[in-house]
Amino acid sequence: MANPLIRKLEQHGPLSEEERHVLEQITFRTVIYQPREEIVPEGSSPTHSSLILSGFAIRHNHSPDGKRQITAFHVPGDFADLHSFLLKPLDDGVAALTTCKVANVPHSDLKEITKNYPYLTRVLWLSTLIDGAVHRVWMTTLGRMEARERLAHFLCELRDRLQSVGLMRDDSYDMPITQEQLGDAFGMSTVHVNRVLQELRADDLITSSGKTLIINDLEGLQRQAQYTPDYLHINQKVERD
Amino acid sequence: MANPLIRKLEQHGPLSEEERHVLEQITFRTVIYQPREEIVPEGSSPTHSSLILSGFAIRHNHSPDGKRQITAFHVPGDFADLHSFLLKPLDDGVAALTTCKVANVPHSDLKEITKNYPYLTRVLWLSTLIDGAVHRVWMTTLGRMEARERLAHFLCELRDRLQSVGLMRDDSYDMPITQEQLGDAFGMSTVHVNRVLQELRADDLITSSGKTLIINDLEGLQRQAQYTPDYLHINQKVERD
DNA sequence: CGCTGTCTTGAAAGGACTCAACGCCGGTGG
């Protein structure tokens, strides 16, 4: 199977043989994490960044009084904490949702890339900018949409992101996320997540059994969520010269 | 007066004479915007990024049904849409809150920097990462804190950011932000913003008359907001070699 | 002086939360 990082970055434009070689070199060190295990502790200053090769992970912030906000869900191919390259100590932590295979990319290697591979640098920079764009949309759903729209919006987002890495099956995908975690991500109590999901099921927009989510009415779901996928910038091109 | 961009980036480490010269060169083209004027339209694909030299500006997203989310307030020295360098079309727009003097930095110049000035590249990259860190904290306040804490938190944040660019006077600062805008930023109705501010005034945490905000009890405000300034990464250093 | 944008206030309605309890299911151990 192709290297997930190369695959990810090539959506933004073709890579040279040399660039691919560099990316191969920096992603060979892998580690396995178990579900619930902490991949990068909140507030730490890691010396490498974690690329998710397989499995689901989250990023989260805790407020001083212990409340948790999940700031991102990560799927295979995502660089969960690329920002820790320059941003230390990290304000958020990364944790495994399922068993995760992770490549540790040393920050020293990233620094070398900024010195010798300007195009790769821009593409990596872009991937952190897309992260920010997703944050802004989440802020918009948190601040200005209702719970039902927020959840629907996320289900649409996850669909498109999984599709872009080949993890969609027809109209369904794996979503190993508990209702408590959805609540922590979208500013809702677990109880309310439960009720909203029931509504979405009752309206025949989705079916969810266990960890599998089936989208019965994609258009309806997108309409209710006012969803437009532009902000994911999938296939956003980066100029080479 | 020193170039605000140079001043901004030097907080992350000293710059060489040559680097300072480059930064001077890319920031000489300035434009004045009037209050309420659009600086960068939402959804556009600008060919330059806007550095705020003086005045206040916001960044905002609109949902399809017209609701607005303000995703950032910008003060002098901020690169309001540095992310538009690589992220096009832009998902958010920039607008002036007050009269703003803005430097237009051509993206072609930024690209040259990524080719020839790796350290500058990393520092600029960092500044977009800090932007993302602030987004995450806002997500946390939006998702997991109450209206009163959210507003208090922002007042603390603004204080520290203005102080870092020398715009604090003792315990007060200019805040040319309407209650409607605060509502659009922190997920509240204008009416509720008004009531919460009244509470903060009644508890003698702040005094606000017109556009001036006075902090009467900084510790109390920070305590209520559960505020810690780490996420702003002021003076975060970037390794040079 | 009148206009417009902003701030303020009151009352009623509603979305979401908390608390508490129960059912379900897969894993573990005897």
Place this chain on the structure above:
DNA sequence: CCACCGGCGTTGAGTCCTTTCAAGACAGCG
């Protein structure tokens, strides 16, 4: 093979934070 257990999903009822709607006060500006 079955009982126990913990994690997760589900329900009901009461409460509260926040919104909406409507209207009036205020202030800066031309």
